[in-house]
Amino acid sequence: MNDTMKSSVFVPAHITGFFTIEDHYIDLKKGSLGAGFLINKGVKTTIEYCNHLEINISQGNDLIIKEILKIFEVKSPLRITQDIQLPIGAGFGTSAASALSLSLALNEFLNLGYSIETCGQIAHKVEISLGGGLGDVIAQTGKGLVLRTLPGAPGIGEIKSFNEDVYVACKSFGDISTNNIITNPNYKKIISENGKDYVDLFRKDSSLDNFLKFSYEFSKKTNLITNEVKSMIDYIDSSCDILGSSMAMLGNTLFTFSKNKEDLEKLKIDWTYVGKLNNKGIIYD
Numbered sequence: 709m710n711d712t713m714k715s716s717v718f719v720p721a722h723i724t725g726f727f728t729i730e731d732h733y734i735d736l737k738k739g740s741l742g743a744g745f746l747i748n749k750g751v752k753t754t755i756e757y758c759n760h761l762e763i764n765i766s767q768g769n770d771l772i773i774k775e776i777l778k779i780f781e782v783k784s785p786l787r788i789t790q791d792i793q794l795p796i797g798a799g800f801g802t803s804a805a806s807a808l809s810l811s812l813a814l815n816e817f818l819n820l821g822y823s824i825e826t827c828g829q830i831a832h833k834v835e836i837s838l839g840g841g842l843g844d845v846i847a848q849t850g851k852g853l854v855l856r857t858l859p860g861a862p863g864i865g866e867i868k869s870f871n872e873d874v875y876v877a878c879k880s881f882g883d884i885s886t887n888n889i890i891t892n893p894n895y896k897k898i899i900s901e902n903g904k905d906y907v908d909l910f911r912k913d914s915s916l917d918n919f920l921k922f923s924y925e926f927s928k929k930t931n932l933i934t935n936e937v938k939s940m941i942d943y944i945d946s947s948c949d950i951l952g953s954s955m956a957m958l959g960n961t962l963f964t965f966s967k968n969k970e971d972l973e974k975l976k977i978d979w980t981y982v983g984k985l986n987n988k989g990i991i992y993d
């Protein structure tokens with residue numbers, strides 16, 4: 709047991725701009741290629757000693773927590789608190805952040821000595837089995853702008869991180885069922901055909917401009933872009949000097965990048981998130 713009797717881990721939300729779907733009969737090798745980014749809100753999991761199992765979660769259900777506890781074979785009664793700081797199902801990767809932050813916090817609190825890769829593989833397996841996503845867990849072990857170059861769990865897949873000094877604003881209009889999209893044969897085909905083109909181009913020139921351009925084109929070519937997101941992008945493009953905007957995969961959520969916060973605040977949009985790109989990654993308290 710951790711002698712401080714309390715462990716907290718924050719895992720940043722991850723927003724995908726474009727991606728491919730990489731099936732495999734081994735869940736640890738199943739995932740996605742693509743590019744996305746991390747922000748300064750996400751999921752913070754805190755574990756304390758308690759005389760009975762207590763789960764406090766700010767939203768959603770305890771399905772992910774129960775699955776992770778099963779894999780860790782946790783016997784000691786704990787108080788697990790999860791602060792999910794963004795809307796669930798809206799393209800922020802909250803299921804992956806819930807699974808990864810809990811795995812890392814359990815590892816620290818129980819002094820198990822697992823590597824981040826092992827904790828990430830546990831989280832990835834739960835993410836895949838529950839249909840929460842494909843490549844968010846490995847992406848959340850990166851920093852800033854994250855390119856997935858090999859699919860799979862941490863320690864199996866591969867990522868490259870790029871540090872960018874920019875502001876991001878996200879506006880969510882609601883959720884989109886990730887599982888319905890990533891298991892639909894027609895979507896799988898159009899997503900992977902277009903996603904592969906953009907991954908190949910982005911690998912050659914991994915600039916922020918390209919990320920924003922490729923993501924917006926991807927959202928239109930896959931017909932995933934929603935009317936709300938498209939109209940908001942048109943309004944933003946006509947209003948001010950921003951770097952670019954697109955749709956979060958997979959949520960009815962817009963994201964836009966700017967060199968300064970003032971231009972984002974001038975838009976008078978009730979942002980779901982506005983802040984700097986997260987170039988630091990996971991935080992252990």
Ligand SMILES: Nc1ncnc2c1ncn2[C@@H]1O[C@H](COP(=O)(O)OP(=O)(O)O)[C@@H](O)[C@H]1O
Pocket residue numbers: 767768769770771772773792795796797798799800801802803804806839840841886957958959
């Ligand atoms: N903390 C959670 N506990 C249980 N289920 C969750 C949690 N977060 C998300 N989910 C479920 O996982 C699926 C994907 O959610 P999420 O990862 O939030 O989607 P997105 O990555 O698009 O934000 C949804 O069906 C959602 O209901």
Ligand SMILES: CC(C)(COP(=O)(O)O)[C@@H](O)C(=O)O
Pocket residue numbers: 722724727739740742744797798799800801802840841842843844886890957958959
């Ligand atoms: C795009 C998606 C397949 C789903 O993302 P989300 O809905 O945020 O879980 C993501 O997991 C990825 O692999 O890039």
